[in-house]
Every structure is written in C-alpha cells, then in structure tokens.
Amino acid sequence: MSPDNPIPSAAENDLYQEVVVEHKRAPRHFGTLAAPTHQARGHNPQCGDDLKVELQLADDKVGDIRFSGQGCAICIASASMMTEAVLGADVETARQMQQRFRAVLTGQLDAQEAQLGKLVSLAGVRRYPSRIKCALLGWHALMHAIDDAAPGEAVSTEVAT
Numbered sequence: 722m723s724p725d726n727p728i729p730s731a732a733e734n735d736l737y738q739e740v741v742v743e744h745k746r747a748p749r750h751f752g753t754l755a756a757p758t759h760q761a762r763g764h765n766p767q768c769g770d771d772l773k774v775e776l777q778l779a780d781d782k783v784g785d786i787r788f789s790g791q792g793c794a795i796c797i798a799s800a801s802m803m804t805e806a807v808l809g810a811d812v813e814t815a816r817q818m819q820q821r822f823r824a825v826l827t828g829q830l831d832a833q834e835a836q837l838g839k840l841v842s843l844a845g846v847r848r849y850p851s852r853i854k855c856a857l858l859g860w861h862a863l864m865h866a867i868d869d870a871a872p873g874e875a876v877s878t879e880v881a882t
C-alpha cells in the first residue's frame with residue numbers, strides 16, 4: 722500500500738530531508754496513553770496511512786500526547802513532529818499551528834512566514850499533491866481528538882484537503 726520509493730529520485734530528495742527520515746526512524750511520543758481524555762483516528766485510504774492520536778487535555782492544554790498506527794515516512798514523521806510541537810501548548814495554539822501548517826502545504830502561506838519551527842522541513846510536500854494528505858493526517862486526527870465531545874469514542878475519518 723505504501724508508495725514510498727526505497728530509492729527516491731533526485732526530484733524527491735527535498736521530500737525526505739534528514740529530519741524527516743530521522744523522525745520516521747524514531748517517532749516521538751509513539752504509543753498509547755493509559756487514560757486519554759480525548760482521542761481520534763485518521764485514515765488516508767489513498768496511501769494506507771492509519772493513525773490514532775490520544776491526548777490528555779487539562780485546563781485547555783495538551784498535557785500529554787501519543788500517536789500510534791502505521792503510515793508512510795511523511796505521515797509518521799509529520800505526526801511525530803506534531804507531537805513535539807503541541808505538547809504543553811494550549812489548544813488554541815495547536816489549532817493555529819495546524820492552520821498555518823495546512824496553509825503552507827496547500828500553498829496559501831509562505832513557509833518562511835509560517836513560524837513552524839522544524840515542521841518547515843515538510844514544506845517540500847506541497848510540490849507533491851498526493852502526499853499532502855499524508856502530512857496532514859496526524860494534525861487532522863489531533864483536531865478531531867480536541868473536538869471529541871465524547872471521550873473514549875474513537876472516530877474514524879478521512880482527511881480532506
């Protein structure tokens with residue numbers, strides 16, 4: 722199912738920057754929480770990516786976060802960087818990050834203006850429309866988890882760009 726090419730062509734090299742490869746090799750906050758307050762699942766049928774994001778929200782802050790599942794390098798690396806970016810942040814900040822990241826990937830916002838930290842290493846994905854959903858899947862699940870009105874109920878959803 723995964724379209725990952727084991728030998729990326731020269732044109733794809735900017736898609737697999739060192740930081741992306743490193744996060745795929747050793748994803749941060751990968752696993753599950755003992756008692757998540759919020760969770761959601763995201764599925765990208767085009768690629769086969771399937772992630773679950775679990776949160777512990779307290780006082781509108783992301784107190785803890787884990788993700789699990791399987792996906793391509795872009796999907797896993799993006800979700801891994803997302804967990805680093807939003808851990809300890811308040812929910813509104815996480816929402817704004819998601820909006821800026823999405824705007825960069827869809828070409829509506831310049832990567833240098835977006836103040837995304839290391840997430841900017843995924844900006845090259847915007848040149849590969851079929852991979853944008855991969856990069857957004859973890860964030861999509863995060864937003865659904867935050868909006869999850871019934872903790873414990875995992876929703877399966879497809880990402881729309």
Ligand code: ZN
Nearest residue numbers: 768770793855
């Ligand atoms: Zn993917």
